[in-house]
Amino acid sequence: MQQAVQPGMQPVATTFFFYLLSGFTLLSGVFVITRKNPVHSALALIFGLLAQAGLYLMLYAPFVAGVQIILYAGGIMVLFLFVIMLVNLERSQREEQFNGQWVVGLLAAIALGGLFVTVYVKGKALFPYRIAQPVENTNTQQIGLMLYGQYMFAFEIASLLLLVAIIGAVVMAKKRI
Amino acid sequence: MGQIIQYIQSYRHSDLTPGAAGNMFWALVYIMLVFVGLSVAVIAMNWLERKILAHMQVRLGPMRVGPHGLLQPIADAIKLLLKEDIMPAEADALIFWVAPFVVVLAAFTVFVVVPFGPTHAITDMNIGILFMLGVSSLSVLGVVMAGWASNSHYPLIGALRSSAQMVSYEVAMGMAVVSAILMTSLHGLGPYGVSAASSGTGTLSMIGIVQAQNEQHVWFLFKFFPLGFIAFGIFAIAMVAETNRAPFDLPEAESELTAGFHTEYSGLRWSLFMLGEYAAMIAVSSIAVTLWLGGWYRPFANSLTGDTWDLVFSLFPGLIFLGLAAIAFVGVRRMPKHPYFRVQTIGLAGFGAVLGLIGLILFVPPVRDRIQDIFWFVAKVAGFMYLYIWYRATFPRYRFDQLMKVGWKVLLPIGIGVLILTAILGVVL
Numbered sequence: 001m002q003q004a005v006q007p008g009m010q011p012v013a014t015t016f017f018f019y020l021l022s023g024f025t026l027l028s029g030v031f032v033i034t035r036k037n038p039v040h041s042a043l044a045l046i047f048g049l050l051a052q053a054g055l056y057l058m059l060y061a062p063f064v065a066g067v068q069i070i071l072y073a074g075g076i077m078v079l080f081l082f083v084i085m086l087v088n089l090e091r092s093q094r095e096e097q098f099n100g101q102w103v104v105g106l107l108a109a110i111a112l113g114g115l116f117v118t119v120y121v122k123g124k125a126l127f128p129y130r131i132a133q134p135v136e137n138t139n140t141q142q143i144g145l146m147l148y149g150q151y152m153f154a155f156e157i158a159s160l161l162l163l164v165a166i167i168g169a170v171v172m173a174k175k176r177i
Numbered sequence: 178m179g180q181i182i183q184y185i186q187s188y189r190h191s192d193l194t195p196g197a198a199g200n201m202f203w204a205l206v207y208i209m210l211v212f213v214g215l216s217v218a219v220i221a222m223n224w225l226e227r228k229i230l231a232h233m234q235v236r237l238g239p240m241r242v243g244p245h246g247l248l249q250p251i252a253d254a255i256k257l258l259l260k261e262d263i264m265p266a267e268a269d270a271l272i273f274w275v276a277p278f279v280v281v282l283a284a285f286t287v288f289v290v291v292p293f294g295p296t297h298a299i300t301d302m303n304i305g306i307l308f309m310l311g312v313s314s315l316s317v318l319g320v321v322m323a324g325w326a327s328n329s330h331y332p333l334i335g336a337l338r339s340s341a342q343m344v345s346y347e348v349a350m351g352m353a354v355v356s357a358i359l360m361t362s363l364h365g366l367g368p369y370g371v372s373a374a375s376s377g378t379g380t381l382s383m384i385g386i387v388q389a390q391n392e393q394h395v396w397f398l399f400k401f402f403p404l405g406f407i408a409f410g411i412f413a414i415a416m417v418a419e420t421n422r423a424p425f426d427l428p429e430a431e432s433e434l435t436a437g438f439h440t441e442y443s444g445l446r447w448s449l450f451m452l453g454e455y456a457a458m459i460a461v462s463s464i465a466v467t468l469w470l471g472g473w474y475r476p477f478a479n480s481l482t483g484d485t486w487d488l489v490f491s492l493f494p495g496l497i498f499l500g501l502a503a504i505a506f507v508g509v510r511r512m513p514k515h516p517y518f519r520v521q522t523i524g525l526a527g528f529g530a531v532l533g534l535i536g537l538i539l540f541v542p543p544v545r546d547r548i549q550d551i552f553w554f555v556a557k558v559a560g561f562m563y564l565y566i567w568y569r570a571t572f573p574r575y576r577f578d579q580l581m582k583v584g585w586k587v588l589l590p591i592g593i594g595v596l597i598l599t600a601i602l603g604v605v606l
Contacts, residue, residue, distance in 0.1 A: 039325055078318065082321075085333065086337075140381050
């Protein structure tokens with residue numbers, strides 16, 4: 001597994017950190033939906049996203065981890081907080097938090113749980129057992145070469161879609177430009 | 178025991194950073210050194226800012242505590258530690274308590290990748306610059322948390338201003354940074370020298386960026402003149418806005434918002450905000466130094482070569498300390514002769530003697546060689562810190578709509594233009 005890693009860079013206590021970070025992610029996920037105060041929810045979500053960035057690091061994907069921090073934790077969540085602070089918190093705190101739709105919730109939970117169990121049981125057959133090559137030293141360069149070489153078309157299409165979305169948002173927000 | 182000593186010594190001949198070499202002990206030592214150095218720098222910056230600002234405004238500044246107010250930062254620190262820590266009754270206790278720590282943590286964590294020298298960094302990450310930008314952008318969370326948790330009007334407005342400002346300037350800043358990163362990958366045949374070793378893909382690693390500048394024999398500031406210069410200018414403006422400093426200090430505009438997001442803070446927690454702010458200033462300055470000013474390399478590293486020039490430039494650190502010592506001794510001479518000032522005079526003379534001694538130690542060849550890269554890096558960063566003070570004394574504060582206009586309608590289009598032109602030049606040249 002560690003062929004491409006430099007001699008000094010053996011991972012330490014991998015299992016421990018995996019469970020720690022996953023635990024943080026799950027815990028903050030629970031906090032996101034149970035807190036009554038939306039600001040607390042948003043902060044818990046940020047914490048969860050940071051823990052997720054740690055998980056990406058453990059998968060030898062530092063670039064994805066960095067982008068996760070800079071875009072989600074640093075950029076999008078700040079805008080979330082920005083909006084939340086502008087809405088009326090007093091009223092939203094008095095409103096009922098859960099709408100009591102037990103049947104739908106239960107069905108969704110069973111479906112998701114079933115999916116998880118299936119993956120856990122038949123996972124080895126479904127996904128070929130191959131640990132990703134840890135090209136940590138050149139991870140970013142590899143991503144760059146792939147995005148602008150092999151997947152150039154898909155990448156450009158995606159950026160065009162985003163551009164359309166931005167223009168659409170501007171047009172909808174401002175009738176007269 | 179012998180094993181531990183061997184483990185510690187095994188790093189001595191490594192040409193990697195302790196993080197990259199995987200040596201826990203030296204990584205911890207470096208972390209401690211950086212932490213202590215940073216704290217001392219913040220204390221020194223506190224004194225220098227008040228002193229320089231005062232002299233620019235034809236005042237004396239702090240003069241009472243110690244000779245020329247040298248002990249003022251320490252007195253301030255003691256005052257802040259002993260001050261009562263007040264929390265508003267309606268505040269959100271947990272978030273109010275956590276916010277200053279988020280700011281400090283974000284500001285200090287980025288120093289993990291700052292390269293003070295080819296091996297003098299805690300670690301070298303493949304995503305170095307991305308990590309720095311990402312983690313330093315987390316400090317806005319602390320500001321927003323502080324403003325919201327205070328549950329009062331001025332802090333909330335300050336926090337909203339701050340988040341809007343930081344998010345918008347991050348975009349322009351990103352454009353400038355990307356154009357510099359782009360330059361690391363370009364190995365054109367232009368007038369800037371060729372690097373056959375370069376693979377064609379650039380790098381995000383802080384050390385890699387500095388080494389790319391050395392390979393291409395040019396600081397990115399001067400590459401594709403004036404493109405590098407403009408990108409650097411955009412960054413230099415955006416970084417002032419990012420750190421909420423004058424003239425973009427709207428989140429803490431005294432005349433409108435008393436103290437902005439930290440209005441309700443006092444004592445230790447207020448001082449943590451200040452610590453975070455100054456550490457963030459040093460952090461963004463070191464990004465600028467790494468990306469455009471050749472990092473730890475001395476000026477003219479490729480044109481004034483040879484042993485003689487190496488020797489001349491290696492004498493700078495010692496000479497600077499000797500100069501500081503000389504200034505201190507001039508101060509001793511000019512002290513009032515009244516017996517009331519005797520203790521202060523002796524103290525200043527002692528301070529000068531310590532500075533002179535440090536200067537002499539820096540002349541010793543082994544020390545001289547090892548201190549080189551750290552010295553040049555720190556000297557360049559110090560230049561930026563002086564600029565920060567200079568801006569504060571010079572420019573009046575922007576209005577908020579002007580601030581947004583500068584960010585979105587001036588810096589961002591120029592940044593995109595520079596990015597595109599850099600890419601074109603890189604392909605053409």
